[in-house]
Amino acid sequence: MTHLHVPDGVLPVWLWVAGWIIAAGLVGFAARAARGRERARRIPLVGVVSALVLVAMSIEVVPIAYHVNLTVIAGVLLGPWLGIISAFVVATILALLGHGGVTVIGLNTVLFAAEVVLGWALFGVLARILGKRRAAWAGGGATVVTLAATTGLLVAIVALAGTPDAMGETAAISLGRFATVVFTLGPIGWALEAAVTAVVLGFVSRVRPDLVFRHAAPRHAAPPGDEGLGH
Amino acid sequence: MRLADVDLAAVSGTSALHRAAPRAKLAAVACVIAAVVVTTDARAVAGLAVVLLALAAQQRLGLRPLVLSALYPAFFAVVFAWAAGAGWVFGALIVGKAVVAALAVVMLARTTPYPQVIAPLQRVLPAAVADAFLFTYRSFFLLAEKASRLARAVRLRAGVHLERPVAAVRLSGRMLGGLLIYSMDLAQRDYDVMRLRGYERRLAVAPLPSRSRATDVALLAGAFALLALTVAWRFLA
Numbered sequence: 001m002t003h004l005h006v007p008d009g010v011l012p013v014w015l016w017v018a019g020w021i022i023a024a025g026l027v028g029f030a031a032r033a034a035r036g037r038e039r040a041r042r043i044p045l046v047g048v049v050s051a052l053v054l055v056a057m058s059i060e061v062v063p064i065a066y067h068v069n070l071t072v073i074a075g076v077l078l079g080p081w082l083g084i085i086s087a088f089v090v091a092t093i094l095a096l097l098g099h100g101g102v103t104v105i106g107l108n109t110v111l112f113a114a115e116v117v118l119g120w121a122l123f124g125v126l127a128r129i130l131g132k133r134r135a136a137w138a139g140g141g142a143t144v145v146t147l148a149a150t151t152g153l154l155v156a157i158v159a160l161a162g163t164p165d166a167m168g169e170t171a172a173i174s175l176g177r178f179a180t181v182v183f184t185l186g187p188i189g190w191a192l193e194a195a196v197t198a199v200v201l202g203f204v205s206r207v208r209p210d211l212v213f214r215h216a217a218p219r220h221a222a223p224p225g226d227e228g229l230g231h
Numbered sequence: 232m233r234l235a236d237v238d239l240a241a242v243s244g245t246s247a248l249h250r251a252a253p254r255a256k257l258a259a260v261a262c263v264i265a266a267v268v269v270t271t272d273a274r275a276v277a278g279l280a281v282v283l284l285a286l287a288a289q290q291r292l293g294l295r296p297l298v299l300s301a302l303y304p305a306f307f308a309v310v311f312a313w314a315a316g317a318g319w320v321f322g323a324l325i326v327g328k329a330v331v332a333a334l335a336v337v338m339l340a341r342t343t344p345y346p347q348v349i350a351p352l353q354r355v356l357p358a359a360v361a362d363a364f365l366f367t368y369r370s371f372f373l374l375a376e377k378a379s380r381l382a383r384a385v386r387l388r389a390g391v392h393l394e395r396p397v398a399a400v401r402l403s404g405r406m407l408g409g410l411l412i413y414s415m416d417l418a419q420r421d422y423d424v425m426r427l428r429g430y431e432r433r434l435a436v437a438p439l440p441s442r443s444r445a446t447d448v449a450l451l452a453g454a455f456a457l458l459a460l461t462v463a464w465r466f467l468a
Contacts, residue, residue, distance in 0.1 A: 008332040043362050044418045046366065048414045048421070051374050052414050085359060086363070089367050097234065099304060103264065196404045200404045211415055
């Protein structure tokens, strides 16, 4: 997840307030979309996927302390509206653990939601183009493009914040240097995240295609009485 | 990330802060965050940090986990300050703000059970969102336990080795895939169980009453005083 690792009190007030307003609008809209009974039964799924994202962030993929974020996978599993709710939940819990500022929860929700929604959309498009058998490639490609786009959004947010008046004379932020660092180190994270996303989606699409492709039949028919299991 | 440790500290502690009303603690944290936002002086930020650490020490909350929790955002604040080309002064301010804000929220998290942090927010959050917070809390421990067992199984069979990164990524991905499938079934079971218990799209958490009014008053007064001093420092000094 492209997470705004900016502490409280660094970004201009108008910027993080705007983030909260946008996030509130997105979450409110998403909550309205989740009101029906069929949607409501998926709220536990939102909780589970959010918890999965949090657990994944505490697991090292390889012993270099890199952690995956599973944003594209969350988007594929939840869809856009429930994915936005998950984005807000994860951003808030991370802030409660001291991982990211409280005032920037809104901006982090926007970033996370952008990854979830974009990842969902791109995966759908790529899966249609490449075919369901290449879900791994679709997932990996969607992840790289999504993370590149949201990294750009992150730089744009920092660009908006780079005004000298926010904190007085010492407030200047070197946007060029920040963008250079982010876009130099970022592709390493994109590649790792894409690799893990590709393996996970490839694995799940073979074992439980109904989870990845909404209208696919389960690989194994559920026993009578258990038809409710699996979506 | 030690959500389990934080949760254990929150439900098993006996300090005065544990007895304070969750709403008072939320308001106090909001005051500290506001002070962090307002100040532009690293010395003021250092003062806030000293006050919070002194409070934590006096309440015997355990300085080591608190400091470690604050070092994590401090690391990223250093990276951000360096990447953004901030000078030493602004850089110190950025890192200081990260530490103080983290100390405040982690002290809240370590003295207040998670559902009680969510309870006041339920009034302003849509039902779906509030319920998602609670389902996340419930699911996290189940998934963390499952992930731990999966990781142990992987270690016993082959392990993840840096010298074979492709195999490591593939193995980690399949482990996550297995955890994901388990979590999907967990979500369905959760819903079925909650429906049997009468769940109708709103989980209500009753806010805990305060067990120490004096602590609430002292906490709020202290937080307001910190905010007032910080504002005065910013605009009058």
